[in-house]
Every structure is written in structure tokens, then in C-alpha cells.
Amino acid sequence: MEYEIKPAKGLQFNLKELWDFRELIYFFTLRDVKIKYKQTVLGALWAILQPFLLMVIFTVFFAAHLDIQSYNLPYPVFVFSGLILWNVFATGISTAGNSMVVNSNIIKKIYFPRLIIPISGILGTLVDFSVTLLMFIVVLFYYLPSFSFLSICVLLPLSLFITLMTTFGAGCFLAALNVKYRDFRYIIPFMIQVLLFLTPVIYPVSIIKNEGVKMLLNLNPIAGAIDILRGAINGTSPSLALVGQCLLISFILFSVGLSYFRKTEYYFADLA
Amino acid sequence: MKPILEVQNISKKFKIYHEQLPYESLRSKLMNPLSFFSQKESEVFWALKNISFNVNAGESIGIIGKNGAGKSTLLKVLSKITPPTEGKIISRGRIASLLEVGTGFHPELTGRENVYLNGSILGMKQKEIQNQFDEIIDFAGIEKFLDTQLKHYSSGMQLRLAFAVAAFLNPEIMIIDEVLAVGDADFQKKCIGKMEGVTRSGRTILFVSHQMGLVNQLCSRALLMNKGQILVSDTTDVVTAKYLSFDYHESENIFIHTPKLTDNKEMFIEKVSTIDDKGRPSSVFGFNKEIKTQFALIVNNKISDEILSVALQDKYGNRIFTIHKPLNQLETKDNRLTGTMIIPANFIAPNIYTFHFAIVKSDGKVFDIHEGQCRIRIADTGTPFSQYEGKDYGNIIISCKWE
CATH class of the missing domain: 2.70.50.60 (abc- transporter (atp binding component) like domain)
Known part of the structure; x- marks a missing residue:
């Protein structure tokens, strides 16, 4: 085994190295998950309670005022289907975005592919996702026993994939920026709040009358992913244009985020 | 046989930013809004300059020098934590670096969980940790507290556990920073015994320390660094003697x-x-x-x-x-x-x-x-x-x- 250590340049992705370190990804993810609910009474139940309570609150306050004809979904199902993907995105970018700073003491003392840290941060949120998913299925059975199980089985992974690509791209980008400019520690939570309003999680796109704003919202891959999932509940197939557009934009975000992370990665130990 | 580690003209540059006095900068910036976008005043500092040396397999090399001589930066470059600005290093073996013990230890996790996490961070495979788990725990002497959260450990116990994991690292090249200087005497002796075992078994060690005695005991060859450069590279007793005289003979007594x-x-x-x-x-x-x-x-x-x-x-x-x-x-x-x-x-x-x-x-x-x-x-x-x-x-x- 011979290798060289040279001045940093270029943008190669060493997938083999990442694969060699797969166990570390596992242990970091395990750590994040374990720590998250340590010393809590309810433990992982929080992963269910948070979206569930939000669903209840939104239902009580908004259901009567919003026109959700476009999907033909009961409002609780409507809002839960939005929240389940939104939570992956929101928790994902906040965990990944802060991960490099949180783990700076490790970064400064030992080498491993830095990408492992945001990856395991995002994988950790998937554990929450699977727990929430169980709750979602219960909610579905309760409000809409006639939901289309088959199309959910096909389209949920697709919408989750789009969400993950987006989350990963944005998360890595923010993580790298956060190492250099600690302002992002404050920008990230604020950004998530703003994005919640810019993503049709609790309201349907149809309430927006302004065509320009609608166009802009359509560019949001998370909005697209939620759209695909909501359609799936009724057994509606999404238009290929929508799927293509979401995949494309999330892929662009993914590549830009990853490249920026890769480019700045070398100097994390000097800056952190 | 080719050397296991070839260090060729390694240099490392840092930029030091000088922050101006706040009132001064605020005033001047308000006077000249464009200066918000201008670069901060910076100074170039070479932490390492043209470092070259070879290490043969099985050698143990001590790196000594005063604080700020560039020892730690050199170790960081060798362990890939930070890239060199110039030069290159050819390595023909797996490097494990121990710049700190217990890297990644988390107080909320149990002793067992921390052993796996820390071992994995240090580059051990899960299998390796599993196979040596009992020995690690035995070495640390914490059997009873295996499933207790780390935050309930005394600092001595945490340290012993951290050392124990590190002691079972098994790479071809091992890079160690001043980490043996802690812990109680008995445990230190145990660790040093282990280190001697490592050198005897033919593995390569790079060892930074201020304890000349330890360097003498563990290393056959040493490098004396000063201001980012290698001043002397020779057998350990020659280099440590040089270090002692070079460091202090100016001070009249x-x-x-x-x-x-x-x-x-x-x-x-x-x-x-x-x-x-x-x-x-x-x-x-x-x-x-x-x-x-x-x-x-x-x-x-x-x-x-x-x-x-x-x-x-x-x-x-x-x-x-x-x-x-x-x-x-x-x-x-x-x-x-x-x-x-x-x-x-x-x-x-x-x-x-x-x-x-x-x-x-x-x-x-x-x-x-x-x-x-x-x-x-x-x-x-x-x-x-x-x-x-x-x-x-x-x-x-x-x-x-x-x-």
C-alpha cells in the first residue's frame, strides 16, 4: 500500500476511501442517534410526537381556512405528508450544517474523509423518519383507509430520494460555510423558518394567486417532493415534467454543495 | 528496501490575520464603505520549511524541539489532517496518528460504546475491536463500569480507557504526540511497556515529546526542530544533548x-x-x-x-x-x-x-x-x-x- 500526501488541489471524490470508512459512518450515525434521546423519558417517541402535535395544531388552526381541494386529502393527512419530508430536510440541514463545527475537536486531531460527518448527520435523521413513517401510516389508515398503498410504495422512495439529495447538497454547503463563517450558526435556524413558509407544507400551492411566486415555489425540490407524495396518496402519478425538474434541481444542489465541501475540506482543520 | 516513509521538502504556510482595534476599524470602515470588502491585513508565516527525512520500517524516531518549533504541524501534515503547502510525502504503510487520546469520546455514551466509537475513529475495524475488546477493557481496568455512561467516570478512568483503546492500535506507522505525559505513574509504565513492545515488533513510530528521557528510551533516532526546520537529525543521544545545550546554554547561570x-x-x-x-x-x-x-x-x-x-x-x-x-x-x-x-x-x-x-x-x-x-x-x-x-x-x- 503506497500513497502520497501532497498539496491540496483538484476535486477528486475518493469513493473507495469513503467505502473503506463505512464503519465509521455507522458509528457516527449510531452516536448521533443514541445521544439525541439520551436522558429523555420518552426517547424516540419524540420523533412521533413532534410531527403529530404539529399536525394537531395546524389542523385546529388552519384546516377551516384553507382550500385543499387540489389534493382531495383530509387536512391532517395533507399536513402530515408535508411534515414528514419537511422534517428530514429541516433536521438534516441543521444537523449537517452544524456538524463540522460540533465535531471540530475530532477534525483537528485525526484524519478521515470529512464527508462522513455530514453524511452520518443526515443518516441519523432517517432513523427519525422511519419512526415518523409508522405514525404516518397510522394516520393514513385513520383518515383515509382507501389510500393507494401501491403508489405510496413507489413514490415515497422517489420523493424521499429527492429530499435527501437536496438536504445533502444544502447540508454540505452550509457545513463548509459554517466552518469559515460562524454566522451560519445563526443563519441556519432562521433560514429553516423562512423556508417553511416558502414550502407548501402547511398550505396548498393553490392558495397562491401570484403566478410569479408560484413559478418560484415550483423550483423548490422539497415542494416538488411533497407534491409527488401527496399525489401518491390518492394514487395519482406525478407528471414526468415535475419528477424530472425535481431530480434535476436536487442534483444540481447536490453537486454544488458537494463540490464546495470538497474544495474547502482540506482546510477545515486549520479553520475549525 | 525502500523507506516506509519519505518526506520530501514539506513546507506549510499559514496566514495570520491581524485584527485592528475595533474602534479604529469601525471608524475607518464607516469613512470608507468599500473597506468592508477588502482583505484583512495578513502576514505569511511558514510553520514548516523544507522538511525532508526518510524513515525506514521498524525505526522509531523522536521529534523534539521547543514549543512552536513546528513539531505538531509536522505531525498534522503526516497524519493528513492538514495538507502541506509544498512538497510531498510518500507513505508505504497504514498510518495511525495519536495526537490525542480519547478523540471523539462522548460523555453520554457508555464505556463500551465509546471503545467502539473511538477505535473506529482511530481507524480500527469493528472486527479488530471485537477481537481485542476484552484485552482493552482489561488493560484499562474498568470491567465493572463497562455499561456506565462515560460522564460518570473519574478523569483517571476516562484516561485509562482512552489509552487502552490506543494501545491496541496496530498500524505499520504510528504517530504519537505528547500523549504519554499524563496518567498516574503505574499506568504510564504500562503504556510505555506497550510502546516498547510496539517498537520491538518492528513497527515504525514517530514520537513527539518534551521528555528527553522517554525519547532516549524509546527512539533510536531523533530530529531536532527549530522554527519550522530540521536543525539536527542524528542518533537520539546526540540530538537530545544538542537540544539541551542549544536550548539553554545562552542563559547564563x-x-x-x-x-x-x-x-x-x-x-x-x-x-x-x-x-x-x-x-x-x-x-x-x-x-x-x-x-x-x-x-x-x-x-x-x-x-x-x-x-x-x-x-x-x-x-x-x-x-x-x-x-x-x-x-x-x-x-x-x-x-x-x-x-x-x-x-x-x-x-x-x-x-x-x-x-x-x-x-x-x-x-x-x-x-x-x-x-x-x-x-x-x-x-x-x-x-x-x-x-x-x-x-x-x-x-x-x-x-x-x-x-
Whole structure:
């Protein structure tokens, strides 16, 4: 085994190295998950309670005022289907975005592919996702026993994939920026709040009358992913244009985020 | 056979940003809004400059130097934590670096979970950890607390666990920063034993330490670094000796008589200084070096039975020994007497000592007396006690016969 250590340049992705370190990804993810609910009474139940309570609150306050004809979904199902993907995105970018700073003491003392840290941060949120998913299925059975199980089985992974690509791209980008400019520690939570309003999680796109704003919202891959999932509940197939557009934009975000992370990665130990 | 590690002209540059005084910058920035976008004033600093050396498989190399000499930066470049600015390193083996023990330990996780996490961070495979798990726990001596959260461990226990994991690392090249300098003496001994085992088993070690004794004990070759460059690269005893002299010989270690009205003018000690074997003033001596103490006395009376009394005291003021030298045995030139006392090598234990000296008459009359002068440090250059550096194991090292 011979290798060289040279001045940093270029943008190669060493997938083999990442694969060699797969166990570390596992242990970091395990750590994040374990720590998250340590010393809590309810433990992982929080992963269910948070979206569930939000669903209840939104239902009580908004259901009567919003026109959700476009999907033909009961409002609780409507809002839960939005929240389940939104939570992956929101928790994902906040965990990944802060991960490099949180783990700076490790970064400064030992080498491993830095990408492992945001990856395991995002994988950790998937554990929450699977727990929430169980709750979602219960909610579905309760409000809409006639939901289309088959199309959910096909389209949920697709919408989750789009969400993950987006989350990963944005998360890595923010993580790298956060190492250099600690302002992002404050920008990230604020950004998530703003994005919640810019993503049709609790309201349907149809309430927006302004065509320009609608166009802009359509560019949001998370909005697209939620759209695909909501359609799936009724057994509606999404238009290929929508799927293509979401995949494309999330892929662009993914590549830009990853490249920026890769480019700045070398100097994390000097800056952190 | 090719060397296992080839370091070729490695340099590392840092930019240091100078932050201006806040009021100054705010005012100037308000005056000139464009300056918000201008670069901060920066200065280039070369932490490493043209470092080249080779390491053969099975060698253990000590890296020594003062704080800020670039040792840690070199280790960071070697462990891929930070890239070099210029040059390259060719490595022909798996490198594991131990710049800290317990990297990634998390207080909320149990001892068991931390062993796996830390081992994995250090580059061990899950299988390896599993196979050696019992040994690791045994080495750390924490069986009972295996499933207790780390935050409930005493700091000593945490440290032992951290060491235990590191001790079972099994790479071809191991890079170790000053991490052995902690922990209680018994545990340190255990760790050093383990390290010696590692070197004996033919693996390569790069070891940074300030403890010359340890470097001497563990390493066959050493590099002395200064200001980002390699000053000397040679066998360990040569390099450590160089380090000790290079570091301290500029610092004079002299007692000089300062005239006062109340002084005894008949006889007094004019000057005392400690010098190394090359005759240079020095305050630091290797354990394996003689300590020469030069005395100059002024005697304006006729000498009868006066003596020069010299004692060495430890840092608590306890006497190690006393020497009485009759003045009439000293070299005399006009009214000045001179003499050099040689404290034998390999005798006084590494520590800090001061001199006590006086001119007294056999009837007890004191002419001149000084205490706590000419502070010297004896540095460990590989005594059997080097792992106990800083601990109290007495003031002399002797070897006894056993029957």
C-alpha cells in the first residue's frame, strides 16, 4: 500500500476511501442517534410526537381556512405528508450544517474523509423518519383507509430520494460555510423558518394567486417532493415534467454543495 | 528496501490575520464603505520549511524541539489532517496518528460504546475491536463500569480507557504526540511497556515529546526542530544533548558578588557559575553529563583553616550533599582563589536543584553565605526512571548490588 500526501488541489471524490470508512459512518450515525434521546423519558417517541402535535395544531388552526381541494386529502393527512419530508430536510440541514463545527475537536486531531460527518448527520435523521413513517401510516389508515398503498410504495422512495439529495447538497454547503463563517450558526435556524413558509407544507400551492411566486415555489425540490407524495396518496402519478425538474434541481444542489465541501475540506482543520 | 516513509521538502504556510482595534476599524470602515470588502491585513508565516527525512520500517524516531518549533504541524501534515503547502510525502504503510487520546469520546455514551466509537475513529475495524475488546477493557481496568455512561467516570478512568483503546492500535506507522505525559505513574509504565513492545515488533513510530528521557528510551533516532526546520537529525543521544545545550546554554547561570556596605571585606565569594563539558555556561545538564561548578573567591586575609562549603539543595531546600573544601587547597593568584567542583555524571536524579555556598571557619565563624543560587536543571537522558519524570523518586540514582 503506497500513497502520497501532497498539496491540496483538484476535486477528486475518493469513493473507495469513503467505502473503506463505512464503519465509521455507522458509528457516527449510531452516536448521533443514541445521544439525541439520551436522558429523555420518552426517547424516540419524540420523533412521533413532534410531527403529530404539529399536525394537531395546524389542523385546529388552519384546516377551516384553507382550500385543499387540489389534493382531495383530509387536512391532517395533507399536513402530515408535508411534515414528514419537511422534517428530514429541516433536521438534516441543521444537523449537517452544524456538524463540522460540533465535531471540530475530532477534525483537528485525526484524519478521515470529512464527508462522513455530514453524511452520518443526515443518516441519523432517517432513523427519525422511519419512526415518523409508522405514525404516518397510522394516520393514513385513520383518515383515509382507501389510500393507494401501491403508489405510496413507489413514490415515497422517489420523493424521499429527492429530499435527501437536496438536504445533502444544502447540508454540505452550509457545513463548509459554517466552518469559515460562524454566522451560519445563526443563519441556519432562521433560514429553516423562512423556508417553511416558502414550502407548501402547511398550505396548498393553490392558495397562491401570484403566478410569479408560484413559478418560484415550483423550483423548490422539497415542494416538488411533497407534491409527488401527496399525489401518491390518492394514487395519482406525478407528471414526468415535475419528477424530472425535481431530480434535476436536487442534483444540481447536490453537486454544488458537494463540490464546495470538497474544495474547502482540506482546510477545515486549520479553520475549525 | 525502500523507506516506509519519505518526506520530501514539506513546507506549510499559514496566514495570520491581524485584527485592528475595533474602534479604529469601525471608524475607518464607516469613512470608507468599500473597506468592508477588502482583505484583512495578513502576514505569511511558514510553520514548516523544507522538511525532508526518510524513515525506514521498524525505526522509531523522536521529534523534539521547543514549543512552536513546528513539531505538531509536522505531525498534522503526516497524519493528513492538514495538507502541506509544498512538497510531498510518500507513505508505504497504514498510518495511525495519536495526537490525542480519547478523540471523539462522548460523555453520554457508555464505556463500551465509546471503545467502539473511538477505535473506529482511530481507524480500527469493528472486527479488530471485537477481537481485542476484552484485552482493552482489561488493560484499562474498568470491567465493572463497562455499561456506565462515560460522564460518570473519574478523569483517571476516562484516561485509562482512552489509552487502552490506543494501545491496541496496530498500524505499520504510528504517530504519537505528547500523549504519554499524563496518567498516574503505574499506568504510564504500562503504556510505555506497550510502546516498547510496539517498537520491538518492528513497527515504525514517530514520537513527539518534551521528555528527553522517554525519547532516549524509546527512539533510536531523533530530529531536532527549530522554527519550522530540521536543525539536527542524528542518533537520539546526540540530538537530545544538542537540544539541551542549544536550548539553554545562552542563559547564563552565574552568581556574582554585589558589594554592600555591610559586607565582610576579608573574604567573600566573588563569582560562581555552572558550565557544561564544553566549558560553556549552562543551567541544564543531561543526567549523563558532569556538572562543573566554577568558584572564584576573594581573600584579603591570611588563610588559616577556612573552608569553602558547597551544598546542593533540591527544590524544597533539602540538602542532597555537602562538600567541604579547605581554602588552602584552592588555586591562588594574588588575592583571588579559584576552583572547579565536578559533580559526577549519572548520579543526581533529574530534577531542579540550587546551590548553597559559604566560607566558614572551623570554629563556626561565617564569612560569606549564599543560598538558593545558580539554579540548575538535570534533564533525563534515559534513566531507568524516565517514565516517572516529574514524580518524586528521590534525588540520587544509584544501582545496588543484590544477593
